[in-house]
Amino acid sequence: MSSATSDISHTRWFFTGMRGLFSLPAIILMISFVGFSAFALESGVSRAEAMFMTVAVWALPAKMILIGTMTSGANLLAIFLAVSLSSIRMMPMVASLVPEMRTERTPTWLLLFLSHFIAITAWVFAMGSFKNVPREGRVAYFAGFGITLVTINMILVGVCYGLVAKFPPVVAGLLFFLTPVYFIASIWATGRQSVVKVGFIVGAVSGPLLALVMPGFDILVAGLGGGTLAYLFDRYVIRGAQKQATVAIAESTSQTDEVV
Amino acid sequence: MQEYWPYIVIIVAGWLATDIWRWLGVLAGNRLQEGSEALNWVRAVATALVMAVTAKLVVFPTGTLESSPLWLRLVAAALGFAAFLLAGQRVIVGVLVPLAILGAGLLWL
Numbered sequence: 001m002s003s004a005t006s007d008i009s010h011t012r013w014f015f016t017g018m019r020g021l022f023s024l025p026a027i028i029l030m031i032s033f034v035g036f037s038a039f040a041l042e043s044g045v046s047r048a049e050a051m052f053m054t055v056a057v058w059a060l061p062a063k064m065i066l067i068g069t070m071t072s073g074a075n076l077l078a079i080f081l082a083v084s085l086s087s088i089r090m091m092p093m094v095a096s097l098v099p100e101m102r103t104e105r106t107p108t109w110l111l112l113f114l115s116h117f118i119a120i121t122a123w124v125f126a127m128g129s130f131k132n133v134p135r136e137g138r139v140a141y142f143a144g145f146g147i148t149l150v151t152i153n154m155i156l157v158g159v160c161y162g163l164v165a166k167f168p169p170v171v172a173g174l175l176f177f178l179t180p181v182y183f184i185a186s187i188w189a190t191g192r193q194s195v196v197k198v199g200f201i202v203g204a205v206s207g208p209l210l211a212l213v214m215p216g217f218d219i220l221v222a223g224l225g226g227g228t229l230a231y232l233f234d235r236y237v238i239r240g241a242q243k244q245a246t247v248a249i250a251e252s253t254s255q256t257d258e259v260v
Numbered sequence: 261m262q263e264y265w266p267y268i269v270i271i272v273a274g275w276l277a278t279d280i281w282r283w284l285g286v287l288a289g290n291r292l293q294e295g296s297e298a299l300n301w302v303r304a305v306a307t308a309l310v311m312a313v314t315a316k317l318v319v320f321p322t323g324t325l326e327s328s329p330l331w332l333r334l335v336a337a338a339l340g341f342a343a344f345l346l347a348g349q350r351v352i353v354g355v356l357v358p359l360a361i362l363g364a365g366l367l368w369l
């Protein structure tokens with residue numbers, strides 16, 4: 001009986017996740033994928049290859065790099081290294097999401113399967129919307145969102161391929177700018193912990209600066225080095241100060257108690 | 261063989277090269293407890309990484325924006341973020357305001 005009810009509620013959360021397709025992040029991503037299909041055509045990648053890539057790789061930046069290196073005639077190992085270097089950032093993204101989504105009974109194979117659907121957009125969406133979903137429903141909810149989003153975008157790439165060869169320059173420019181400004185607003189808005197906001201500022205400032213100093217390793221250093229600095233600052237300066245303030249308040253109240 | 265080659269490249273250098281990191285993320289994340297300091301550190305690293313990628317898109321764009329002035333992109337992003345904060349952190353404001361500023365700049369500069 002109870003298992004039947006929980007099945008129904010999983011199905012319900014799966015469908016709720018599917019409705020995430022009409023959310024702002026999903027719509028912005030779909031617009032970006034229209035841009036991607038134009039890019040694929042321009043680079044000489046076939047319609048079927050572009051669709052297969054969308055399902056197999058999913059992350060948009062990794063696909064851009066895959067196409068860039070594939071069409072430049074690099075060998076398999078060189079392409080593999082370029083793509084996997086650009087995808088290291090998936091690891092901390094997935095690792096920070098998993099503790100928010102699993103329950104004690106969630107099997108690891110299911111998380112391994114669902115991790116395929118995580119890329120920046122799904123990460124931002126999940127971080128922002130999990131607070132409205134009870135923990136038991138989160139795996140089904142994310143599955144509904146992720147699987148639908150990948151499927152729809154694969155179809156979109158197939159339909160739009162060849163439809164738009166080139167956008168007018170201003171439209172292409174605005175389409176490109178849509179992604180970063182969306183990430184800036186939504187990551188800040190969904191950051192519940194102070195450590196996220198500190199990491200936000202450190203990453204935004206250090207990313208472009210490090211790109212000038214150490215191109216190729218900038219993202220890695222900004223993430224690991226900058227992220228660690230942000231963590232230490234948050235723990236010892238921000239939360240440290242908060243803790244002292246609470247202790248001070250507690251002490252002052254206990255003193256008043258004594259006086260009374 | 262020749263016609264399947266691109267698909268082998270996509271599977272090995274695309275799918276495997278990205279999913280390895282996702283799988284390692286699951287294995288690492290499975291050991292993290294919610295509320296732990298380790299998870300806070302992972303959150304800081306993930307956020308800094310994503311924001312570094314994002315800020316680079318604004319500062320070093322590819323395609324048509326490459327030829328637009330850097331100050332215009334920075335002003336659009338900064339004013340857009342300020343408007344977003346003033347509007348009570350409404351994401352749609354943070355998206356539309358910078359796009360409007362950039363669009364106006366691209367058309368009239």
